[in-house]
Amino acid sequence: MSSPTINEAGLPEDAPLVAVWRGPLVESVHRGRLAVCDPEGKLLEAVGDPEAYIYPRSSCKPFQALPLVLSGAADEFGLTDEELAVACASHNAEEPHLDAVRSLLRKSGLTEDNLQSGAHLPLYEPAADKLLRNGEEPRTIHGNCSGKHAGMLAVCVNEGYATASYRDPGHPLQRHILGLIAEICGLREDEVIVAGDNCGVPAFALPLRSFATGLARITTGAELSDRLARAALRIRDAMRAHPYLVAGTGRLDTELMDSTDLLVKGGAEAVLAAGSQEGWGLVLKISDGANRAVRPAALAALRGRGVDGPEAFSGVRGLHDETVGEIGPLFQAPGGTT
Amino acid sequence: MSSPTINEAGLPEDAPLVAVWRGPLVESVHRGRLAVCDPEGKLLEAVGDPEAYIYPRSSCKPFQALPLVLSGAADEFGLTDEELAVACASHNAEEPHLDAVRSLLRKSGLTEDNLQSGAHLPLYEPAADKLLRNGEEPRTIHGNCSGKHAGMLAVCVNEGYATASYRDPGHPLQRHILGLIAEICGLREDEVIVAGDNCGVPAFALPLRSFATGLARITTGAELSDRLARAALRIRDAMRAHPYLVAGTGRLDTELMDSTDLLVKGGAEAVLAAGSQEGWGLVLKISDGANRAVRPAALAALRGRGVDGPEAFSGVRGLHDETVGEIGPLFQAPGGTT
Numbered sequence: 074m075s076s077p078t079i080n081e082a083g084l085p086e087d088a089p090l091v092a093v094w095r096g097p098l099v100e101s102v103h104r105g106r107l108a109v110c111d112p113e114g115k116l117l118e119a120v121g122d123p124e125a126y127i128y129p130r131s132s133c134k135p136f137q138a139l140p141l142v143l144s145g146a147a148d149e150f151g152l153t154d155e156e157l158a159v160a161c162a163s164h165n166a167e168e169p170h171l172d173a174v175r176s177l178l179r180k181s182g183l184t185e186d187n188l189q190s191g192a193h194l195p196l197y198e199p200a201a202d203k204l205l206r207n208g209e210e211p212r213t214i215h216g217n218c219s220g221k222h223a224g225m226l227a228v229c230v231n232e233g234y235a236t237a238s239y240r241d242p243g244h245p246l247q248r249h250i251l252g253l254i255a256e257i258c259g260l261r262e263d264e265v266i267v268a269g270d271n272c273g274v275p276a277f278a279l280p281l282r283s284f285a286t287g288l289a290r291i292t293t294g295a296e297l298s299d300r301l302a303r304a305a306l307r308i309r310d311a312m313r314a315h316p317y318l319v320a321g322t323g324r325l326d327t328e329l330m331d332s333t334d335l336l337v338k339g340g341a342e343a344v345l346a347a348g349s350q351e352g353w354g355l356v357l358k359i360s361d362g363a364n365r366a367v368r369p370a371a372l373a374a375l376r377g378r379g380v381d382g383p384e385a386f387s388g389v390r391g392l393h394d395e396t397v398g399e400i401g402p403l404f405q406a407p408g409g410t411t
Numbered sequence: 412m413s414s415p416t417i418n419e420a421g422l423p424e425d426a427p428l429v430a431v432w433r434g435p436l437v438e439s440v441h442r443g444r445l446a447v448c449d450p451e452g453k454l455l456e457a458v459g460d461p462e463a464y465i466y467p468r469s470s471c472k473p474f475q476a477l478p479l480v481l482s483g484a485a486d487e488f489g490l491t492d493e494e495l496a497v498a499c500a501s502h503n504a505e506e507p508h509l510d511a512v513r514s515l516l517r518k519s520g521l522t523e524d525n526l527q528s529g530a531h532l533p534l535y536e537p538a539a540d541k542l543l544r545n546g547e548e549p550r551t552i553h554g555n556c557s558g559k560h561a562g563m564l565a566v567c568v569n570e571g572y573a574t575a576s577y578r579d580p581g582h583p584l585q586r587h588i589l590g591l592i593a594e595i596c597g598l599r600e601d602e603v604i605v606a607g608d609n610c611g612v613p614a615f616a617l618p619l620r621s622f623a624t625g626l627a628r629i630t631t632g633a634e635l636s637d638r639l640a641r642a643a644l645r646i647r648d649a650m651r652a653h654p655y656l657v658a659g660t661g662r663l664d665t666e667l668m669d670s671t672d673l674l675v676k677g678g679a680e681a682v683l684a685a686g687s688q689e690g691w692g693l694v695l696k697i698s699d700g701a702n703r704a705v706r707p708a709a710l711a712a713l714r715g716r717g718v719d720g721p722e723a724f725s726g727v728r729g730l731h732d733e734t735v736g737e738i739g740p741l742f743q744a745p746g747g748t749t
Contacts, residue, residue, distance in 0.1 A: 266435065268434025
């Protein structure tokens, strides 16, 4: 295998965003980047390098769900907002999530067996615990991406595309999604880098700033064709109507959509995308991929934009339920009050 | 709660050590610090600031086990090398680990009920899985620190100290351990910062360089009194005789002690301490606390010191068992070949 040097790796500039204190000292620190753009592509705020690429991972799901509406599949199959929301989800595999995925599959004439999303234990610990205690093994439907895959399959059925090969980057649906992401984010297709996501469909990389711009557009409909804007707002409204189905119990996406007017979607390796109907998209990437740093960094950054949310600092608990430390934001968001 | 600025936090200088690639791009990056010192305290190598403090966390366990030998408890109770090794362990809670902890407790006239180490699921996933599938709840003995706590209790019994309060920082055993760590690492007691570890006993913080020096000393016996040197080498030899009991299946500490002549002990929040009988101690801290970065960074740093180990690069697997990326070291260790 290759052994790149630091220079070859081309690491983007970032900044310390979150610290984990133990006693009087910082024990660990998380760096990151963030960009806030308006639908015209104007950079309103940045920490670190906004031009460097990120993999938004599951933060792309609202974009990946657009063909459900654009193709007419949503209308053809009479999909509910619940089913559209779970198609955009990185869900906890709680019962209502599984029910929504099953219903989406059933309306397309498919079953769990058609899902190629890969199996893993439910993200929600009590659901994982219950499954193990029942002597079961996780199935593909438990994977947090099963709604996205069910949505992709519904489009294939409606369009008459092959369903067995839907994960292939060359499949017409995946080509269509690539084109949509490029168009909405203001890029040429060859400026979007395509790699593989853990669930087996394409993962996209693009400049942080471009993704924040695309997010501002799908949250507001601004700077999009009428047809794209209508589809985007239908997806946005479905996600905002059912925040629980987009993530689940204890999850930041759900909590923020429940308590604010934002469109929120997280992604693996510590990405958070939050779009405001006031006309901006904020994208955060914790450089080391640590999920624990997303909440404090995102809440501090959002407070800097005037969004009131939960307290950004929280205690770190030991095994005797005592507080052994604290995790919280290090940075003063530009113009912020944190 | 307070809201410190970056300046107040006083973050130490570090450097990018490990990258996680996906497709052609770095998706995530882990920074860190490392120091290599000889027993005289000479700094042989450093990445980042060697004077800044770290919490070695469980990398302190070999130091915390010294009173077992120094107090005479090991001889009085006829402790085996297996029992001394598990007293230094962050173990996987596989059956041999539990057996060794039970045996150590029994020889001190105690039981699992005396342990105050806190319960968590076994670190070893198949052991955790089995416990859940059997409908059991994790007990204190399953906690990775249960051997350390059993060792502390054995000293208390032998010295006539109170056993119920053994976790208290003011308890004579904990005061004794603080004094030992300061002495071995060449510090005054008031230069060692005492906070709380997750298992409820003191966690110590000290300069990275001082801890690397202390590690070089306990691995070689050099620069220590005869009495301390004898105790240190007995602990070292017990750990090296039973690497599996110090950690377990699939763990880096075990693998490295099995394949090299190093003394190796990891700690929570991504610390690794590796002492060479050739006369140096290497301490690594991944700044963000990510365990996944310890292996590639440590293997690259050790290769830089002439230690042959396993390949430092490894693939990142998706849910279909395909390779979606790679994790590996970014840095050229000083004088190294990686």
